Amino acid sequence: MIELDGLTKRFGNKVAVDHLSCQVRPGMVTGFLGPNGAGKSTTMRMMLDLDNPTSGSVRIDGKHYRELSEPLKHIGALLDAKSMHGGRSAYNNLLCLAQSNRIPKSRVPEVLDTVGLSAVAKKKSKSFSLGMGQRLGIAAALLGDPEILMFDEPVNGLDPEGIHWIRNLMKTLAAEGRTIFVSSHLMSEMALTAEHLIVIGQGRLLADTSMADFIHQNSRSYVRMRSPQQERLRDVLHEAGIIAVESGSGVLEIDGATSEQLGELAAQHHIVLHELSSQRASLEEAFMQMTADSVEYHAHADHAGPPPALAAPQWGGQWDLQSGTPGPGKGA
Numbered sequence: 374m375i376e377l378d379g380l381t382k383r384f385g386n387k388v389a390v391d392h393l394s395c396q397v398r399p400g401m402v403t404g405f406l407g408p409n410g411a412g413k414s415t416t417m418r419m420m421l422d423l424d425n426p427t428s429g430s431v432r433i434d435g436k437h438y439r440e441l442s443e444p445l446k447h448i449g450a451l452l453d454a455k456s457m458h459g460g461r462s463a464y465n466n467l468l469c470l471a472q473s474n475r476i477p478k479s480r481v482p483e484v485l486d487t488v489g490l491s492a493v494a495k496k497k498s499k500s501f502s503l504g505m506g507q508r509l510g511i512a513a514a515l516l517g518d519p520e521i522l523m524f525d526e527p528v529n530g531l532d533p534e535g536i537h538w539i540r541n542l543m544k545t546l547a548a549e550g551r552t553i554f555v556s557s558h559l560m561s562e563m564a565l566t567a568e569h570l571i572v573i574g575q576g577r578l579l580a581d582t583s584m585a586d587f588i589h590q591n592s593r594s595y596v597r598m599r600s601p602q603q604e605r606l607r608d609v610l611h612e613a614g615i616i617a618v619e620s621g622s623g624v625l626e627i628d629g630a631t632s633e634q635l636g637e638l639a640a641q642h643h644i645v646l647h648e649l650s651s652q653r654a655s656l657e658e659a660f661m662q663m664t665a666d667s668v669e670y671h672a673h674a675d676h677a678g679p680p681p682a683l684a685a686p687q688w689g690g691q692w693d694l695q696s697g698t699p700g701p702g703k704g705a
């Protein structure tokens with residue numbers, strides 16, 4: 374369990390994290406979301422005692438990080454995969470970490486095997502691709518077999534197989550009863566991995582809720598219907614007190630009724646349907662809706678340069694204000 378109590382961090386006049394109070398619970402994957410600059414990395418750094426809070430506190434299993442006698446056995450973290458010593462092999466990087474944290478040497482080949490790097494264990498880590506570096510960083514996080522794991526952008530640089538692997542790894546670790554806290558800019562990935570969400574904007578807590586409730590509360594769900602007997606369908610819906618809005622191309626959008634109710638109603642009146650589909654907003658849409666006011670860097674549709682596909686304000690992408698081109702965006 375990680376507990377934040379009034380956690381605050383100021384950099385000069387800038388309040389990066391603003392009285393953040395929440396708990397990250399064991400037995401599930403908790404996603405940590407927020408627009409660029411929301412304060413996610415600063416929060417994670419304070420959790421690991423890499424930054425001092427201006428006020429407030431973080432407790433790891435009831436203790437401050439500094440009070441943990443062997444921290445890597447309590448909390449493992451992937452914050453910056455490039456923090457490994459490039460001139461050392463993957464094996465030696467992990468061995469040094471194990472020896473300096475009184476972790477048995479036998480854990481090194483175990484975690485290398487878990488992350489799929491056994492075959493390249495003797496290679497210098499500077500020769501590793503971005504994805505291999507991520508896997509090595511994850512191996513380091515797992516080394517102390519900790520109950521709490523924290524991953525900042527873990528899928529960065531991983532190929533689809535790697536993304537699938539990390540998703541399953543996080544779910545398996547959570548099913549073992551561990552506390553898994555993960556940030557990602559890939560909304561679709563987060564939607565598949567996290568059960569609970571903590572969302573921040575401009576350093577403040579915006580939501581601390583289950584994934585399902587977050588999507589439900591921040592987006593619209595409706596049913597789409599299409600029929601070659603559209604007029605008749607509209608009348609039947611009207612008689613049943615159901616409001617349908619035509620959205621073009623003969624599609625009716627209906628709020629406040631389930632697809633089951635609507636299908637049965639159509640069947641009772643022998644109306645042929647070409648489409649009956651429940652539309653649930655994506656996590657990305659719900660996120661955009663909730664954080665619209667707290668986005669620090671907005672893309673503008675009339676900005677010269679970007680191709681149409683990129684002109685929408687993509688969260689996670691950040692425009693380079695000088696050149697008018699999309700910046701690197703961490704999770705891309």
Ligand SMILES: Nc1ncnc2c1ncn2[C@@H]1O[C@H](COP(=O)(O)OP(=O)(O)OP(=O)(O)O)[C@@H](O)[C@H]1O
Nearest residue numbers: 384387389407408409410411412413414415416703
């Ligand atoms: N060392 C620092 N000195 C001054 N300001 C900082 C420092 N570190 C972070 N900030 C500022 O604090 C705010 C929060 O930054 P942080 O990196 O924690 O956000 P983030 O949510 O991780 O963003 P991103 O998604 O872009 O990684 C930003 O406005 C950032 O510019």
